[in-house]
Amino acid sequence: MSVKPFPYQLYLVISEADCKGRNFLEVAELAILGGVDCIQLREKNDSKAEFIHKARQLKDITDQYNVPLIINDNLEVAQHIQAAGIHVGNKDAKPVDLRKLPFMQDRIIGYSIEYLSQLENEQTAAADYLGISPVFKTDTKKDTVTEWGLEGIRTIKKLTDKPLVAIGNIHLKNAREIIKAGANCIAVVSAICGAKDPQKAAYELKNEIVQ
Numbered sequence: 001m002s003v004k005p006f007p008y009q010l011y012l013v014i015s016e017a018d019c020k021g022r023n024f025l026e027v028a029e030l031a032i033l034g035g036v037d038c039i040q041l042r043e044k045n046d047s048k049a050e051f052i053h054k055a056r057q058l059k060d061i062t063d064q065y066n067v068p069l070i071i072n073d074n075l076e077v078a079q080h081i082q083a084a085g086i087h088v089g090n091k092d093a094k095p096v097d098l099r100k101l102p103f104m105q106d107r108i109i110g111y112s113i114e115y116l117s118q119l120e121n122e123q124t125a126a127a128d129y130l131g132i133s134p135v136f137k138t139d140t141k142k143d144t145v146t147e148w149g150l151e152g153i154r155t156i157k158k159l160t161d162k163p164l165v166a167i168g169n170i171h172l173k174n175a176r177e178i179i180k181a182g183a184n185c186i187a188v189v190s191a192i193c194g195a196k197d198p199q200k201a202a203y204e205l206k207n208e209i210v211q
């Protein structure tokens with residue numbers, strides 16, 4: 001299976017709720033201005049219509065900056081807005097099935113790794129990047145399985161050529177060591193959505209990981 005390039009380094013995973021009362025579209029735009037180069041919209045409790053509405057508004061912004069917008073676990077929403085890709089977890093739609101769809105042929109499929117055994121499966125082979133989920137335990141998502149840590153990144157790096165996106169409690173103080181351990185990209189929620197100044201937070205994170 002070929003490996004498509006995934007040239008992104010600072011990935012924002014955003015939801016309206018994680019922006020805690022601030023306009024999530026403004027947070028996303030500031031984050032892009034600060035250096036975020038990939039965005040995922042992750043709305044777990046929205047109706048389909050709400051999710052599509054938000055995704056369409058966000059896509060208007062990401063398109064202006066040529067930043068890919070990935071939709072969390074919802075093919076219909078992704079298709080509706082012609083998203084750059086979809087991110088799925090271990091219990092969601094299967095990358096192999098998604099890849100068979102004409103719409104998904106050339107789009108990005110992200111797949112979260114919760115167990116080492118997933119690296120041997122065909123789903124991993126069909127994905128364009130793997131989420132190391134979570135690298136560290138986080139209050140933002142509590143229903144997680146394995147806390148990979150830096151050692152987990154090193155182990156996974158040895159077992160696959162796929163680009164690795166680390167997520168989970170990543171902030172300024174640990175971003176660089178996560179990249180050094182072998183992650184190609186870091187993904188954050190609260191380090192940017194919860195920051196007083198999302199643009200500055202993104203800028204500092206980007207500076208920390210781009211050598």
Ligand code: TZP
Pocket residue numbers: 013133134138139140141167168169170187188189190191
């Ligand atoms: N998947 C694994 S951890 C996580 C997701 C969506 C949340 C990460 O949030 P934060 O605030 O960056 O720790």
Ligand code: MG
Pocket residue numbers: 073088089090091092
């Ligand atoms: Mg899921």
